[in-house]
Amino acid sequence: MTFLQILTFLFFTLLVLKTLAELYLNLRNEKHVLSHFSKVPEDFKSNITLEEHQKAANYTVTKSKFSRLTMILGLVTFLIWLPLGFLDRLDFWARSIYDSEISRGLLVFGIFFLVNLIIGIPQKLYSTFVIEEKFGFNKITPKLFFVDMIKQLFLSALIGLPFLYILLKIVEQLGDLWWVYAWAFMIGFQFLMILIYPTFIAPLFNKFSPLEDSELKTTIENLLKKTGFESNGLFVMDASKRSSHGNAYFTGFGKTKRIVFFDTILKNLTSNEVEAVLAHELGHFKHKHIFKMLAMSVLSSFIAFFIIGYCYQSLDFFNAHFITQKSSYMALLLFMLVSPLYTFFLTPIFSIMSRKHEYEADAFAAEHSNSNDLITALVNLYKENASTLTPDPLFSKVYHSHPPALERIKHLKTLS
Numbered sequence: 001m002t003f004l005q006i007l008t009f010l011f012f013t014l015l016v017l018k019t020l021a022e023l024y025l026n027l028r029n030e031k032h033v034l035s036h037f038s039k040v041p042e043d044f045k046s047n048i049t050l051e052e053h054q055k056a057a058n059y060t061v062t063k064s065k066f067s068r069l070t071m072i073l074g075l076v077t078f079l080i081w082l083p084l085g086f087l088d089r090l091d092f093w094a095r096s097i098y099d100s101e102i103s104r105g106l107l108v109f110g111i112f113f114l115v116n117l118i119i120g121i122p123q124k125l126y127s128t129f130v131i132e133e134k135f136g137f138n139k140i141t142p143k144l145f146f147v148d149m150i151k152q153l154f155l156s157a158l159i160g161l162p163f164l165y166i167l168l169k170i171v172e173q174l175g176d177l178w179w180v181y182a183w184a185f186m187i188g189f190q191f192l193m194i195l196i197y198p199t200f201i202a203p204l205f206n207k208f209s210p211l212e213d214s215e216l217k218t219t220i221e222n223l224l225k226k227t228g229f230e231s232n233g234l235f236v237m238d239a240s241k242r243s244s245h246g247n248a249y250f251t252g253f254g255k256t257k258r259i260v261f262f263d264t265i266l267k268n269l270t271s272n273e274v275e276a277v278l279a280h281e282l283g284h285f286k287h288k289h290i291f292k293m294l295a296m297s298v299l300s301s302f303i304a305f306f307i308i309g310y311c312y313q314s315l316d317f318f319n320a321h322f323i324t325q326k327s328s329y330m331a332l333l334l335f336m337l338v339s340p341l342y343t344f345f346l347t348p349i350f351s352i353m354s355r356k357h358e359y360e361a362d363a364f365a366a367e368h369s370n371s372n373d374l375i376t377a378l379v380n381l382y383k384e385n386a387s388t389l390t391p392d393p394l395f396s397k398v399y400h401s402h403p404p405a406l407e408r409i410k411h412l413k414t415l416s
């Protein structure tokens, strides 16, 4: 067997295994949720009605069926782009138009993203205006949906094209070690995005107003003081104009840190519950989870660029993924397209790590606020978001970044 044959064999084997694993887990989860349809789990009986429990089950099953469909559509488009040779044909066409590798790169990337964007529109429409609508979560109007899409398209072009231009320039000009410079550029770009996102990009889509509720404000300021946390303001975001799902998050670095609450979370939780949720988020900060995740992503992108740099030199890498000729832009595009295939089986490792962080943040919240408030906040959020309390254990182990409701609350009870 030649190296090319081994690579091609590996490609198809992983593609089949990944598809089967995803379908199997998806079906398992659906079956498990349905088998617990008729009864609210014992621990939640006093807080969640049978009707609410069944709504969560129906919502989960509906989304699960839909994700099976999108999975299959995704597989079909993937097969069309690569094994059926459409990406290669696009490359041939671009080569007939431009001599410059950078111009070809911008053209191929641009068309590839535009086509995928268009293919994705019906899926997004269905999930927003049919599924979310049916379960009462959708708040977005068709007009806002359309405006959002146009804004996203312009932003992607405005940010993406210059980014890609510089990246391709680096590959062209900086010799064999281009991948090191490309990696450094990418990291710098990511940090810049983290810095400008809260002040320049997020306000294009949402309104951020200072938190006004004075009782809640005092509670939160006390918590911040108690835990020695500095922030550059508390904001409420008008998430309810798109969806009634709730959340709270941090953005920014150092002194520019902002705490943002979705207006939807403030509507559904008491101020003690909001305090407990925030204490959990502060726990992530104090345990340096955000820093660790960032460090991990810096390291893994270094490894990724090293691999791209290596693959770039081998024609076999291109040929094994159904591309006839070598080029810098194709190396980047192919890597983006096929790396999920080669890293899929690492998913559970990241989920395990993330769940460990959740337990640590919960312990921090229990110490600095009240674990019972966090429990009732979580139950409320499960209820309001119609999240299932009974996911399949294996499905949950592979995919979920948060521990299942039952285990999480059990853990919190040991802390009170």
Ligand SMILES: [Zn+2]
Binding pocket: 280, 281, 284, 357, 358, 361
């Ligand atoms: Zn968390």
